[in-house]
Amino acid sequence: MNPVSVQPRKARLVVVGNGMAGIRAVEELLKMAPDLYEITIFGDEPHPNYNRILLTPVLAGEMALEETILNPLDWYAEHGITLHTGSRVAMIDRVKRRVVTEDGRVAPYDRLLLATGAAAAIAPIPGNDLPGVVSYRDMADVAALIRDSGLGGEAVVIGGGLLGLEVAHGLRARGMGVTVVHRRAWPLDKQLDARGGALLQRAMEARGVRFLLGKESAAVLGDTRVRGLRFTDGGEIPTDVLVMTIGIKPRIELAQAAGLQCETGILVNDTLQTYDPRIYAVGECVQHRGQTYGLVAPLFEQAKVAANHLAEYGRMRYQGSVTSTKLKVTGIELFSAGDFMGGDHCEEVTLLDGGQGVYKKVILRENRVVGGLLYGDTGIGPWLFQLMRDGTDVSAFRDTLVFGETHLGDSGHAGESQAARLADGAEICGCNGVSKGSIVKAIREQGLFTLEEVRKCTKASASCGSCTGLVEQLLASTLGGFYDSTPKKKALCGCTDLSHQEVRDAILEEKLLSVRQAFAYLDWRHPGGCATCRPAVNYYIRTAWPAEGVDDAQSRFINERAHANIQRDGTYSVVPRIYGGVTSPAELKRIAEVAERHHVPMVKFTGGQRLDLLGVKKEDLPRIWAELDMPSGHAYGKALRTVKSCVGTEFCRFGVQDSTRLAIELERGLERMWAPHKVKLAASGCPRNCAESTIKDFGVIGVDSGWELYVGGNGGMKVRAADLLCKVKTHEEVLEVAKAFLQMYREDAQYLERTAPWVERVGLDSIKAVVVNDLESRRQLAARMDFALSQEKDPWAEAISGRLDIHAAPLRRIPA
Amino acid sequence: MEWLALGSIEEIPALGGRYVETPQGQIALLRNEKDEIFAVRNRCPHRGGPLSEGFVSGHTVFCPLHNWQIDLEKGEAMAPDHGCVKTFPVRIEDQQVWLGLEEEAP
Ligand code: SRM
Ligand SMILES: Cc1cc2nc3c(=O)[nH]c(=O)nc-3n(C[C@H](O)[C@H](O)[C@H](O)COP(=O)(O)OP(=O)(O)OC[C@H]3O[C@@H](n4cnc5c(N)ncnc54)[C@H](O)[C@@H]3O)c2cc1C
Ligand code: SF4
Numbered sequence A: 001m002n003p004v005s006v007q008p009r010k011a012r013l014v015v016v017g018n019g020m021a022g023i024r025a026v027e028e029l030l031k032m033a034p035d036l037y038e039i040t041i042f043g044d045e046p047h048p049n050y051n052r053i054l055l056t057p058v059l060a061g062e063m064a065l066e067e068t069i070l071n072p073l074d075w076y077a078e079h080g081i082t083l084h085t086g087s088r089v090a091m092i093d094r095v096k097r098r099v100v101t102e103d104g105r106v107a108p109y110d111r112l113l114l115a116t117g118a119a120a121a122i123a124p125i126p127g128n129d130l131p132g133v134v135s136y137r138d139m140a141d142v143a144a145l146i147r148d149s150g151l152g153g154e155a156v157v158i159g160g161g162l163l164g165l166e167v168a169h170g171l172r173a174r175g176m177g178v179t180v181v182h183r184r185a186w187p188l189d190k191q192l193d194a195r196g197g198a199l200l201q202r203a204m205e206a207r208g209v210r211f212l213l214g215k216e217s218a219a220v221l222g223d224t225r226v227r228g229l230r231f232t233d234g235g236e237i238p239t240d241v242l243v244m245t246i247g248i249k250p251r252i253e254l255a256q257a258a259g260l261q262c263e264t265g266i267l268v269n270d271t272l273q274t275y276d277p278r279i280y281a282v283g284e285c286v287q288h289r290g291q292t293y294g295l296v297a298p299l300f301e302q303a304k305v306a307a308n309h310l311a312e313y314g315r316m317r318y319q320g321s322v323t324s325t326k327l328k329v330t331g332i333e334l335f336s337a338g339d340f341m342g343g344d345h346c347e348e349v350t351l352l353d354g355g356q357g358v359y360k361k362v363i364l365r366e367n368r369v370v371g372g373l374l375y376g377d378t379g380i381g382p383w384l385f386q387l388m389r390d391g392t393d394v395s396a397f398r399d400t401l402v403f404g405e406t407h408l409g410d411s412g413h414a415g416e417s418q419a420a421r422l423a424d425g426a427e428i429c430g431c432n433g434v435s436k437g438s439i440v441k442a443i444r445e446q447g448l449f450t451l452e453e454v455r456k457c458t459k460a461s462a463s464c465g466s467c468t469g470l471v472e473q474l475l476a477s478t479l480g481g482f483y484d485s486t487p488k489k490k491a492l493c494g495c496t497d498l499s500h501q502e503v504r505d506a507i508l509e510e511k512l513l514s515v516r517q518a519f520a521y522l523d524w525r526h527p528g529g530c531a532t533c534r535p536a537v538n539y540y541i542r543t544a545w546p547a548e549g550v551d552d553a554q555s556r557f558i559n560e561r562a563h564a565n566i567q568r569d570g571t572y573s574v575v576p577r578i579y580g581g582v583t584s585p586a587e588l589k590r591i592a593e594v595a596e597r598h599h600v601p602m603v604k605f606t607g608g609q610r611l612d613l614l615g616v617k618k619e620d621l622p623r624i625w626a627e628l629d630m631p632s633g634h635a636y637g638k639a640l641r642t643v644k645s646c647v648g649t650e651f652c653r654f655g656v657q658d659s660t661r662l663a664i665e666l667e668r669g670l671e672r673m674w675a676p677h678k679v680k681l682a683a684s685g686c687p688r689n690c691a692e693s694t695i696k697d698f699g700v701i702g703v704d705s706g707w708e709l710y711v712g713g714n715g716g717m718k719v720r721a722a723d724l725l726c727k728v729k730t731h732e733e734v735l736e737v738a739k740a741f742l743q744m745y746r747e748d749a750q751y752l753e754r755t756a757p758w759v760e761r762v763g764l765d766s767i768k769a770v771v772v773n774d775l776e777s778r779r780q781l782a783a784r785m786d787f788a789l790s791q792e793k794d795p796w797a798e799a800i801s802g803r804l805d806i807h808a809a810p811l812r813r814i815p816a
Numbered sequence B: 001m002e003w004l005a006l007g008s009i010e011e012i013p014a015l016g017g018r019y020v021e022t023p024q025g026q027i028a029l030l031r032n033e034k035d036e037i038f039a040v041r042n043r044c045p046h047r048g049g050p051l052s053e054g055f056v057s058g059h060t061v062f063c064p065l066h067n068w069q070i071d072l073e074k075g076e077a078m079a080p081d082h083g084c085v086k087t088f089p090v091r092i093e094d095q096q097v098w099l100g101l102e103e104e105a106p
């Protein structure tokens, strides 16, 4: 007998909506049950599925449209999916179980998946349909905006939420003048408190975006095309383009017309089924347990659960999501989750560094994180979010909470990347819910080497991209030396787009000899610079051109300008140089007399073995310096501070080397050295290490056969034990290596980067290569250091002799 | 209003400042890149830092103690900080700086 092979008809799945949630559900389904369904997809946009999130980088010109395509047409073909683009489903016939499109196509289904997304809400004001009024939702909108912005002119954005700020950023990047109109007192009020909002506003304003806050729109002005906007207070603003980003509206018309229960969205249960069990729904169009979502992370979770049921596994349930948000405006880092305002029964932990533009706030309720916002530095976002979702009791480490996990009970160590220290379960990519463990596993087992490969394979950082940094860290820590990341560029400050390195290169190549010249030549946004760039650029000029470069006092921090350390009450402290910490009775007497004569409020031994005269008025500084007749101890500078010493062979019964003499030689040899940050040295006479050489920028320990030289130690906010650089025999060698190492640091480190992070960044081996192994380059570095030092004079002596004006006295005294 | 001669503009370092002692306390004089001069009380609204020692750029002075930024035209701390500092009128004639002081209320 010839058996007739009866091919059982495959079940038919129809998907309405060719967008992010719908296609994610299909992808998940294909993973679990590749052959179960014959799949037909309808999308009313003319494109295959693309990454909607990336529309902002496209608008801003940072990315091409094609790069946003997630599933090219080939993908549909490969999986035997019938795709109808540019085709809108007009009706669901639940009785006959089929959908009908506007252009008359009919498709029967056994299961239907609704993923119709949402549409931009339009303000119900007169004129809202005029040409030139645009929403910000899809590729067509972006294409229209790119076209309109080509003419330049003015744009007004109504709504200062995430989308509003992103579109403002994008239009600004395209050269338009942009004003954001927002009804609340600060932008992004759903994600930020007043203080964070103000920081953000300032950062956006620095990029040229203007704000009109507390304004309610009343009417769009114009006859044939938009020409302005009127507010309820009667005010008006002219504009060529008007973008409305006031919110989104789930697209429920189709479901509603088919008799499915809807409120704000299409109602679904925990298996993502609508009231008709054959019809599933996922994405922005659904309402689950009273909640609708407008971010991809929860939608992808829904997609997974819906796919699980469509694949007839029937195991997973969707229980709702906790979400966090980020803003995708290049150069502005922002993270916000949960209850970030706080209030009754809540406690706040905050950190604010206005200078660096960093603001962190964590809200606790009964010692558990219930929300938080991070501005400027969002590195701890994933960890914080994890604590929040896990409901972890944080009482044990709440005082270091804002510094992140790296600070947990280990003020003792620095150095490792943040991602390396996260637990395996920690979520790295919030959009796609990918944990650290699964990324590391994929890198190892599938031999991934690049960011692109990790994205493809795990989806981590493939959506909004804001976890890219963490993923790169994981690549680096998992692959070790194999990972080659082209370092991303970070602007020196808000006055320029150039990085520290680019500014440095320009100073060398173009021989820029003063801060003003550099600012002018490099097109600084503010001709006067700011508190961040002025000291940095001045330092770079002085290092590049020690002889010719102008040292601009007004580009030095107050301490370095006054050559004394300013105190909280505006007085100063005076620390004379006492080489190696070794003084004499005569010197002590003189110091005592000066202190007494001037009624110095406090005389104190410092942690660096020197004497500090505290509480001196600026006017008295020159006289005190003159009477002390000692060189400046530079205790106020990003400069050589002290060389600490111990007793050594001279007196100590254990000493094997003369550490006191070496300390004095080092301090004399490096005196007046300016550096990216302060530099501290120490010399100990034996491995008992009483001078604490192993937490110094450059430390020396005497051993029987000579000296061990250590570098990159730090005893401050983050303790780091120094690394052994090499062993040498003579004092001369110690001095030469010290000079070479410090000159390399001076020429390479970023301003305000101490040796500890710098050594970690460039790696000990690269330092050894030039400072230890290559005698010629060591000699040259030391010679450059000597040359630079020879250009520096003792500032106190200069001030006493009248060659340096520290403006000690007031400009005038006006009598009553 | 009494106008007091303070001296030549050159005595105030560009992008920086000096202060004068007056019967009304210290007043900071700050000079920007366009040689505009601003006068404000020499006390930062944060914790009293001497603004005459700050970095000046455009209409802003950065306080030397904790880097608050003060708008010199309005005398107000810039967001995210709050606070204000009294401003005084300044005139420049032939490179000479004049400071306007109100008669002090008795
Ligand atoms: C005077 C002194 C405290 C004392 O009375 O002993 C002191 C005083 C100050 N330290 Fe210090 N440090 C003093 C020893 C230290 C030490 C110990 C040491 O040098 O042996 C450390 C840790 C060692 C290290 O640097 O690795 C130390 C780590 C810091 C740090 C953190 C640096 C870090 O890299 O983490 C700061 C903040 C900074 O520099 O940004 C700091 C900043 C300061 C400043 C300058 C804060 C400021 O900017 O106004 C303090 C000035 C107080 C004032 O009103 O005059 N001070 N400071 C010590 C002077 C040492 C000297 O003789 O030169
Ligand atoms: C500019 C922008 C930036 C964003 N940035 C982020 C971000 O950084 N992070 C984040 O998490 N989220 C972000 N989002 C939100 C995110 O893009 C959406 O949450 C997500 O795209 C929603 O997926 P969805 O599948 O539900 O809807 P969509 O992606 O909109 O897909 C729905 C599709 O269905 C089609 N459709 C609707 N009705 C029919 C019909 N009757 N017949 C045929 N087709 C139909 C629509 O045209 C659309 O193509 C951003 C959104 C925008 C617009
Ligand atoms: S530890 Fe240093 S910075 Fe802190 S209060 Fe003491 S002297 Fe000042």
Ligand code: FES
Binding pocket: B044, B045, B046, B047, B048, B049, B063, B064, B065, B066, B067, B068
């Ligand atoms: S006193 Fe001015 S910023 Fe603190």
